[in-house]
Amino acid sequence: EATGSSKKCVADETLYPWLTAEAISGTTLSDSLELTRKLIVNYTTDLKQAKWSLLSSKFVPDFPNDEWNNVLSGKSVNLDAVFSSSLSTATDNCTVESFREFEHLFGAAKPSKMIATHGDWVTTWGITSRAVMFAFPHREWELDPYHDYITGYFAAIHNNFHSKVLELDKSIRKYVGSIQDTELSDFNKFRYLETRHLHVGGKAILKSEWRSSDPCCNLNRNTCNLQASQCRYRHVCQICKGNHRKGDCPHKEGHT
Structure with a gap:
């Protein structure tokens, strides 16, 4: 007879609020x-x-071992790890995982290289797409449009800001991998992420990359309504670059 201490507690699933919400939502x-x-x-x-x-399948594509966990779990794949693995010939730092009477030997893929260009991303996305479609064959119609979506931003944005497209990609895939009701092809759901990462006013944009080193003409005319942290131009004197307007500059004689 089982004692009280050895009995396994079983959760009452009827108390899970998310199951109740799903039952009544009708969605x-x-x-x-x-x-x-x-x-x-x-x-x-x-x-x-x-x-x-x-991994025992004769058709399994080459892909970093650790990232298969993310693929099968529907989580966001670390593309930097995939990219680094695709360039590596090292087989050290191996680990062994056992299942039943079998063992698999894996090489740990640590991202020693990071995706930095459009070409890097396209190559890595091709590798990742093949892995995802191996486990989820029906997702081809989701992954191919996403490739075109991200590539379109690479084509539309100057090379100096391609890092912002890479950050957008990471944010979208992280978002989709954390929920169940959105696909990578649901582009209309990513507008706020596009704003965050690609627009001048987006919070993820480093202000130093978008601000000019020139003095603000409106400030010097006493017509700028923006705070210094919000203005694209520097709030300094046009004459001496001091922290005052041109009209208050002690060196203004001889300048118009």
């Missing part, structure tokens, strides 16, 4: 999203077994 996922959700639930029920089976 349904698209066929693609529902299939993705079901596959993720199936894979993560025993992630180790699912990964062992996948």
Whole structure:
């Protein structure tokens, strides 16, 4: 007879508020999203077994071991790790994972190189897409449009600011990987992220990259309504670059 201390406590799932919300909402996922959700639930029920089976397949694509966990769990893949792995020939820092009577030997892929260009991203996205579609074949119609979406921003934005496109990509994939009701092709849901990372007023934009070193003409005319931290131009004197307006400059004689 089991003692009180050895009994396993079982949670009352009827008290999970998210299940109640799902039951009364009446909201349904698209066929693609529902299939993705079901596959993720199936894979993560025993992630180790699912990964062992996948890596035992004769058709498994080359992909960093640690990132397979993210793929099967529906999480955001670390593209820098994929990129670094694609350039590496090292086989050290290996780890062994056991399943049943079998063992798999893996090389740990630490991102020693980072994606920095449009070309880097396109190459890495191709590798990642093949891995994702190996586990989720139906997602081809989601991943291909996303490639075109990000590539379009690379084409539209100056090379000096391609790092902002890379940050946008990371933010979108992190967002999609943390929820169940959005695909990478749902571009209308990413507008606020586009603003954050690509627009001049976006919070993720480093102000120093967008600000001019020139003095603010409006400030010197006493017509600028912006705070110094908000203005694109420096709030300094046009004559001596001091912290005052041109009209208050002690060196203004001889200047008009």
